[in-house]
Amino acid sequence: MHETSIVNSIVKTLEMEFEAEKLDKMIAIYLKVGKLSNIEPRLLHNAYTAKYPCGTKFHHVKLHIESTDIKIKCEDCNHITQIENYRFICEKCDKPSKNLIEGEEMLIHKVEFDD
Numbered sequence: 001m002h003e004t005s006i007v008n009s010i011v012k013t014l015e016m017e018f019e020a021e022k023l024d025k026m027i028a029i030y031l032k033v034g035k036l037s038n039i040e041p042r043l044l045h046n047a048y049t050a051k052y053p054c055g056t057k058f059h060h061v062k063l064h065i066e067s068t069d070i071k072i073k074c075e076d077c078n079h080i081t082q083i084e085n086y087r088f089i090c091e092k093c094d095k096p097s098k099n100l101i102e103g104e105e106m107l108i109h110k111v112e113f114d115d
């Protein structure tokens with residue numbers, strides 16, 4: 001399953017970033033998931049719960065998922081437009097653009113520890 005491998009890669013990233021003792025104190029993970037990333041927040045939650053059921057080490061960690069908007073940067077006028085309804089058109093000069101600068105990413109925005 002797609003979401004399970006995402007959960008695995010999130011945990012792998014955190015394990016590379018932080019010491020094991022620090023991770024034992026982790027209480028929350030904040031993710032930013034672009035609306036074009038093909039990641040369904042609900043499925044990601046489910047995959048997380050399936051991987052860490054009651055009694056496992058990251059079970060108590062809260063997963064916060066924020067959907068981020070789609071933004072394009074116009075090649076002609078460099079204006080940044082927030083895309084609504086999948087209309088990839090610069091709001092300033094009306095030129096169509098597929099120059100995405102936000103909306104496809106999945107990133108770990110913040111991690112909270114109990115100290």
Ligand SMILES: [Zn+2]
Nearest residue numbers: 074077090093
């Ligand atoms: Zn433009």
